[in-house]
Amino acid sequence: MTRDLTLNRPSRATRFAARDPGPAARLAGFMAHLRAEGFRLGVAETGLAMAALARLDTFPPETVCRALKAVCASDADQSARFDDLFNAFWLNNGRVRARITQTRSAARDHQRTSQTGAGMASGTGKAHAPDDGHDDGDSESGGTGRLMATSVQNLMRRDLRELVSPDDIRHAETLAARLGAAIRDRRSRRRRAHRRGRGVDLRRTLRAALSTGGEPLHLHRRTRPDRPVKLVVLCDVSGSMLAYTRPYLAFVTGLTRADPTADAYLFHTGLVRITSALRDDDPLRMLNRLSLLAEGVGGGSRIGANLDLFARTYARRFVNGRSVVVILSDGYDSASPDQLGPALSLLKKRGCRIIWLNPLKGWRDYAPVAGGMAAALPHLDLFAPATTLADLARLEPELARL
Amino acid sequence: MENPDTLTEKLREQGYVAHPDLAMALHLSLALGRPLLLEGAAGVGKTEIARALATVLGTELLRLQCYEGLDAAQAIYEWNYQRQLLSIRAAVEDGESARQAESRIFSEDYLLERPLLAAIRREQAPVLLIDEIDRADEEFEAYLLEVLSDFQITIPELGTITATSRPHVILTANGTRDLSDALRRRCLYAYVDYPDRDTELAILTTRCPDIDAALGRQIVGFVQALRAEDLEKKPGIAEMLDFAAALGGLGVNDLGADPVALAAALATLLKTRSDRAAIPPEVAARLAGRAA
Structure with missing residues (x-):
């Protein structure tokens, strides 16, 4: 030695x-x-x-x-x-x-x-710490100190791994593929040959005209093809969302694996990009990576701060006019809700559409009074309930109308 | 260009003050014949470098502005359909055979050059600026990869056109979209940042040689302070130069002395409504006071 x-x-x-x-x-x-x-x-x-x-x-x-x-x-x-x-x-x-x-x-x-x-x-x-203080983060751990908080976090971490089963993911993948197809963008500027398109394809028409002595008898046409949009999903995994984390996470995973352009993030007190982890070829390793990234699941949530961070950093690179940003959250912000409105407005300036899926909205007599939700409403293109994978599937016609 | 320092010197003569990183990337791009990808915020002088380089090399600058939906017809070549149509009519009246007519109308005479084709057919290698590549869609990016690696273009009716000279290619991007790894790997890379205080002062004095030295320092200090504020659109170098020109036009010799003129000249720096609201005149006056 x-x-x-x-x-x-x-x-x-x-x-x-x-x-x-x-x-x-x-x-x-x-x-x-x-x-x-x-x-x-x-x-x-x-x-x-x-x-x-x-x-x-x-x-x-x-x-x-x-x-x-x-x-x-x-x-x-x-x-x-x-x-x-x-x-x-x-x-x-x-x-x-x-x-x-x-x-x-x-x-x-x-x-x-x-x-x-x-x-x-x-x-x-x-990247993990947009929040400056821990005090309002783990509301459940109370005053018992650090040891307690650590054990709670470990429990959550194990939970997360059990939360997503391969079956769920497979189911979600087909669902996500359908949803992705439902949200189509019809604004491509590129043109492609088409039998009943709007514009005339001069090149092909002229080629054909040669055989008819310069008389363009048959007009070839071209059209603007549809183009899929880019889905960006932000999933809230804080304590208040725990009951819905399973279907949501399965959905996010399925979506990211089915659609190569989709982009996924988790947030609680911090914001993490999980896209590359979700695309891991090995499902087991994927779950492990995800669990590592999702440290802090089940704590408080800082929606406003996280969305603001997102709009200022990742959104500049990954969100544009063709994006649809899907936020999965109940809107309960453990910090003050003042930041949420401006953050969404900033995000909206990227030209994207914003969809907020809220599990609580499915409840009878639900009104978006949670300070955060009320501030967010004016900036949303769609605000809909969703608690299970089946609920998400039912959203298809609504998304198609966007 | 033997080494980066001479290049820096020559660029400076053209009024471009280059960061050493950028000068090195530019030098290597010329020496190795590789395209150079420049990234950075809007207004840091990415486009300007191509112009300066073209002047230094004494060659032509060809510019291709990218936008969504840019396709081969606007980027590479297009047939002149109107002339072709006329020519076919004439051919029929002259009794020319269809085969003759075809070979004639698909010849060079009827070809409209667009920037990419023009760039590889010049006698002297031009500087080809592909501006804001991230605005074009993935399809065009993929096509560009082919052109940038082989420097040849295939036109079905004419055959393959190989480069008579290899253009010096500069691509710029400011992060509208993530570029593909393949494109990044094909290029050398330099990140262009906002210049530091000394560099920016050098730029100002190069561009506006007759500006008062004290005022120049104030302007640069003020603009640098403004960039540290939380703004939607940070003022770039061009804005700084506009600001200096505006102050000159208003006859201002001391930023702190004339708040009204300062507020008026701010129109050259702050270009969105919320940015105007974020910097009210008194904040501007305070920043100007600190810059002095």
Whole structure:
């Protein structure tokens, strides 16, 4: 163990002194490092990176960093993280290689990483915490303290896994496919050949006219095809929604798996995007990932804050005029409802349509007096009850009318 | 262009102050012949860089503005149907055979070039700006991938047209829609952010050389402070330059001294009603006071 330690200890001066396999291999190592960080890079990119470096005439670290950034980063997020990743790999003050993580020196290095890499840590943490205080979050856990709250959360987490059965998902998938087909957008600007279209297809008409001596006897036509809309589903999984979480979650899962353009989020006190987790090929792993993401299920809900966060962040990328945003929630906001109206109005400015499905609306004598719901109503295109999968299925004609 | 620094220098001569990251991406894009994808908020100078680059390279700028429903007829080529129709009529009267007529009307003479086809047929490689690619739909993006990898275009009636010169391609996007991974992988990438204070001051003095130095600092400080506010549309660089021009037109020499003129000039910076409401004159005056 001790010998192992001395052999593998990374030296600060240079990490490649002993058995340096050459620059190409080092660069390949760096690409692997980026891949581990979620960059999508293939062999072609490694080659391109080599070519890019060959075009430089001087090699100070910042120049090399810029060159590799242009090649490897492919969106704003990766671009922002790149400098840190570059420094971590080449300048010996960050993440160490996986091979030595078991030794003590590696553990020490790891601690140093978490201190120096504070910027990155806060980047990942932010998505889970739009709320600033825990006090109003877990209303059920009362004053018994942290231990109690933790056990409640664990219970919920296990629950969630049991909540969604493969059968439910299959059922929901067919349902979701039908609903998706029901909400069609008829505003495509593209044209396609069609027997009874509105516009004349000049190209084909002219081709045909050749055989009739330049007389366009038969007019070919084209039309604007229908185009499916993009569904974005926001599902409330707070404590007050617990009874409905099962059908809703099955619906969201089915929808996301049936429709490759659908997008799904959970919210309670925080907001998480679960689209990629739901698309996992392995259903078991999918449920595990989902459970991890859904930490905090059954607590309070901050609808206004979460919708505001959504409208400001994800919606800018994923919501446009072709989107239909479906919110599944009972409208009970554990924070003040003031934020909800402005948040929905901001979201509405993206040009989308908003549907709110509320389980309580199915109750007799229900009036949307919950402060949140009342503020939301003016911004909704459809406000309908839905408590079970069957209820969702009955919505089909209503959605088709939108 | 031998290295990024000379490129930066030449761009600056054209009035474009480029961030080092952007200059490097641009340099590599030219050196490796890869398209360059620029992302960033509206008004950070993504389109302008193509114009500056075209001037630096002494070549033509071809611009393709994307929009939803953009299709091959507007992006690549179109047959001139009216001329074709006339020509067929004439051919019939002249007693020309159908085969002759066909080969004639589907020849280069009757072809209307659109930006993509024009870009690959130029003698000298032009700068091809594909603006706001995220506004076009997925179908067009997929087609563009083919053009950008092979630089050849197939016209069924004419055959394949290969590039006589490879255009320098710049694509811009500002996040209306998520672009496909395939397109991102084909391109080099640079994220263009709002410039920092010094860079923006440099831009202002490059574009408006005769502006008073103190006023320039005030303008930049004010606009930077405004961007930190919670606005729907943050003012971009073009807006900042408009603002400077407006102040010049109003004869303002000190932002803090004339709140009325400042409020009037704000029309160049704040372009939605709620943004106007968010920055009432007294807030503007306070921001201006702090910028001074």
